Amino acid sequence: MDEQSRIMQTLGGVSLAGHSVQGGMSLPPPHGHEGTDGDGRKQDIGDILHQIMTITDQSLDEAQAKKHGLNCHRMKPALFSVLCEIKEKTGLSIRGAQEEDPPDPQLMRLDNMLLAEGVSGPEKGGGSAAAAAAAAASGGTADNSIEHSDYRAKLTQIRQIYHTELEKYEQACNEFTTHVMNLLREQSRTRPISPKEIERMVGIIHRKFSSIQMQLKQSTCEAVMILRSRFLDARRKRRNFSKQATEILNEYFYSHLSNPYPSEEAKEELAKKCSITVSQGLGSTITVSQVSNWFGNKRIRYKKNIGKFQEEANLYAAKTAVTAAHAAAAAVQNSQTNSPTTPNSGSSGSFNLPNSGDMFMSMQSLNGDSYQGAQVGANVQSQVDTLRHVISQTAGYSDGLGGNSLYSPHGLNANGGWQDATTPSSVTSPTEGPGSVHSDTSN
DNA sequence: GCTTATGATTCAGG
């Protein structure tokens, strides 16, 4: 009733249809004395207001009858507009403050994420077609397409649910809005409801529904996150490469020890090679980026603890050198014999040669210790040439390292960084010949 | 269960 009395008081100062309702007319008595014409109107208004105020105290029938009476009252339109105005002034100013709603940052984040995940945003294919397309797309890049398409399919599912739900909400919102609007319009015949207020009500409804939408978005986001952790982040779940794959990578690494930075093509080649080898088993394919990872890890770990990798180095050196060795052994026999500073004899194979990895390979091959059957490279002659070349250069170096010697690759400088093509035998094509059968894999 | 190996990720620097 507080509200009502306030309205009544306010009414005192409001102009009413051209007539000024004089102030000080707080709660006029229901049965005032009859005076001037103005007084009569005052009386009239007071009477009406009183009736309105007391309408709730009456029985339903009585009230209904009174309502009808009031509706037909000649002052009704004027009073209506005044009441609207008052309502506007009291109600609107209160709500005005909270109506300002800047775009919710959280909602924006959700929107962005959904957009980024392809849940919202433009339809691309839709349904299983999207999954198929995704699978096809990733198929080219030898990615783990199986998991990927699976992920895509699930994502599409989420997307569909999201969209149908969203549509449902929107529809419900619209229905409810029109319903409320009709109701309010209907009621505005008897209650002081201005169009502005209806508008505001619509706004409130929309906000309510958008908060529901946000919940939908939130749960969709959650679903996507879970999906992600189940599928994509499963990448983090480490699965060791197959033995063959590691072997291939190691062979390349140790045969390019002077500059173990495979080019993009080389990486692709290695990835392909590993995948082929692996795919004979059950393992997943190996991607170029995995090759990059592998080399990154390998370089750093090798550098950190060369000693630990020495044995491995020797092993792969031996392995890799097989071809060259067999091909060239005979031809190079001479050269080898007059190479005085080759301390690296002995089957253990510690190497002091301060030369490139390729060189290391070559020399190892010449030792011819632990080789078992090998294929002969095609370009024997060039290999021989290269070997000659390399060996002749080797003569110029003296090994400053002790006999127990950790193998120290020339490419590794004092800082521990790999120098760029320091040795003539490193990156450039001719030298790659002897050390690696693999050089041709990288082309 | 602890340790080591290893693939992946993150971050800074060039």
Place this chain on the structure above:
DNA sequence: CCTGAATCATAAGC
């Protein structure tokens, strides 16, 4: 964008 370095997280070996 690539790399090195540090780090994470899991697999594997004991």
